[in-house]
Amino acid sequence: MSARTNSSVGRQRRAIVIGGGLTAMLTAQALSTRTDVLVIERDSLPEIPEPRKSLPQAHHVHVLWSGGAEAIAALLPDVLSDLESAGARRIPLTSGMVGLSPAGWFRRWQESHYAIACHRDLFDWVIRRQVLGAKDNGITVMQGTTVLGLAGSADTVTGVDVRTNDGRQETLLADLVVDASGKGSQTPVWLNRLGAQSPPSREVDSGLVYASRLYQAPHGLPETWPIINVQADPRGDGPGQAGVILPIEDGRWLVTLSGTRGGEPTIDPDAFGNFALGLRHPIVGEMIKKADPLGPVHVTRMTANRRRFYEKTALPANFLALGDAVAAYNPTYGHGMSVAAQSALTLRNMIDRYGYGSPGFTRRVQKAIARHVGLAWTFAVGTDVFYDGATEGGPTLPDRMAALFVDRLTLTATGSGRMARDLTDVMTLQKGPEWLFKPSTLVSALRGPLKPQLTEPPLSPEEIGAIESA
Template sequence: MSTASPQHRRAIVIGGSLTGMLAARALSDVTEVIVIERDALPEKPEPRTGLPQAHHTHMLWSGGADAIEALLPGTAKELDAAGAHRVPLTTGMVAYSPKGWYRRWPESHYSIACSRDLLDWVIRGQLLKHAGGRVTVMERTTVLGLTGSATAVTGVTIRRDTGEEDTLLADLVVDASGKGSRTPHWLGELGAPQPETREVDSGLVYASRIYQAPPGLPASWPIINVQPDPRAGVPGQTGVILPIEGGRWLVTLAGTRGGQPTADPEDFQRFALGLRHPIVGELLDKAKPLTSVQVTHMTANRRRFYEKTTMPENLLVLGDAVAAYNPTYGHGMSVAAQSAVTLGETISRHGWNSPGLAARVQKAVARHTSIAWVFATGTDVFYEGATATGPTLAERAAARFVDRLTYTATGSGRVARALTDVMTLQAGPQVLAHPGTLIAAAVGPLKPQLTQPPLTAEERAAVDYT
């Protein structure tokens, strides 16, 4: 049995994905950290069994990228050297919103475009570089449960791949194990209350495939995104082309109940051509498929309200283990990064091992979670069968307001900037209630709606798009 003396500081992080590694970095300033991961982590950017969602597009908005840079200085430079793209927003995005084409306004924020495998690999390397030996990663190890009581958690029980079981004691246990988190079950075993849970499930299915991009593209090729209209009374279908490292496109298609994509390669482009605008399918005709189609069905929005639960001392839950979102808006990684920064800031403010520390952090990170939750569920709740009761009156009112903002943003740089502030998690929703933004929304678009995708002449010529 492994133990830690009361004088020996130790934190245990369950899960070695992006959330867990960033949490470990925040904790490593004040304590030894053990990260426990079921998989064997690859030594280069490669897929791993425990992260099937890595096959699909992942957006790292500037709010998350800035948080990662604060935790791991130099990460942006490492990503750039590895071939990731820094995409200015909305300059580098060709997006068809529910209310029409967005214009490509001058840069206000940015996104990092690359494969999830590359991002996780760079962050693992940066963590080991910055942590100064204070972080140990235990691979091929499964956490079986928590030790302690309903009052306080004291550690975890584990099973190594050899079959050997052990107990590790710790001052803090952080569950960053993702959607499959066992914390609700473990709380029940300790006799502690389980969190209230809400689920909004539109039945969304994701299908993704990697393509070799056409030759001769401009270095600043944009993200292409066709969004669904959740209030059109039909299944919501979407498609995105994300430029990633190696001169490739990662293409993700998605559809809700009654309009879902399949794993059939012959169906992939047909589905893309059938979106609200066919640009994604038309561009795929210029590219070469490199992989089979990868499909994911488990995309329900699920939030566990740990911040409202009487939790045992010394237990904290972060990332998808708290809230898993429909990936359409790409907020999961950015929320995780900002939550890790908040973890470090809360420890600095209140002190390591201070009474109620985990509860303070849990409440603080709920602010980040709530913004992403509103984005994801505010759309999905309008699809048939997503909830038992359908959208609430408050959700309907909020949707009408967002519809007006979205419509105005197609021809108003000011409103587009405000929406981008919130979308990239650089600001909270309160900026949308700024008097200037409200007046602009009341006036409506200042420029006429675009009738064609806003590709530049150089971009059109590169793919012979007419």
């Protein structure tokens, strides 16, 4: 557990990363070229792609958008090929998605972006294997160890207090501590103990419940089978209900259904298909009638959007928070993994630009990653704030104005390839929100859709024939 001399730095240094999930692994990789890294994980990390006790949301649909995939590839050049070798699917966008938006069916335009699709356990395992399998990278892991708090003062964090599974307690020193522990982060409590300022926060809770089930896809479907996605309408009558079929490894479908207060799915497997048939369009329910269920229904209720504004806080020096420890989102848009990846890459880039441990370094990084966090937050909150009970006062005037703008862009995208590409640029996190305000996009929005609304899902004749004969 002692710090080691890293030849790339020429002196003893150690960073501590709290957590053993995807964010923690990518953060450790980003730091490893400049310092030794100690990853502290309270559970045991599995040796194969299997569920982790501390990641119950892994049962639900996860996608890695191209913006996040490119960030991970910049940190781990071989990771995308390793994911595909392990069975993950590279799905072209928007040609590989059949999606019903609140404004109507999207057309399937030519490929401009992509998504990587597989079970979350496989994502984590491939990335963990790459990070921890590299030789002499200075990354070590303490498993079965719980972080009890931060060491140091309100001005500077100097390490962490920990307890191992055998009850031993000690203080581990470091010149940087990164909280990548996820939704259960205790950093606000730890900061208070040091006498430091807790961050302002906001929560938007639509009461969303997720229910997911694995299926064996019907035999004989094309290998390029698309994502099927029926979105909720946040400004429609009644609860918001949605469903998605994600083709993943081993010829399986991961099916996730969701519903807000008063319209939640349940753990009852007999009710799963009926819920899907009752969505705004029954395509998800009709598809899964053709497939074989492979296990039980898994339900998650902790889906509130919660953001801690660390970038607006006078944090102690030598401390950072990344990933879900900063912001946790309604999983509808699937941005969590991609934001974590982009944040880790930004950390590495800031090290290259300003130098590891330079004055004000952690404050610069915390502000820089807020840009990635803010975009995903805008998508999630911009939807959920319209459901009854999501916030005390309901949507604000800025919320309503932003929603009107997004509604217009979405409607236009149903019949405009240019607008569909611009929206997908932002949705996949390859562009920032300012991209939607460029003159050509605004002109397209004023014109509206160039093609008429589709009245049926845009399945190809081959796809229709395959599913009908399944």
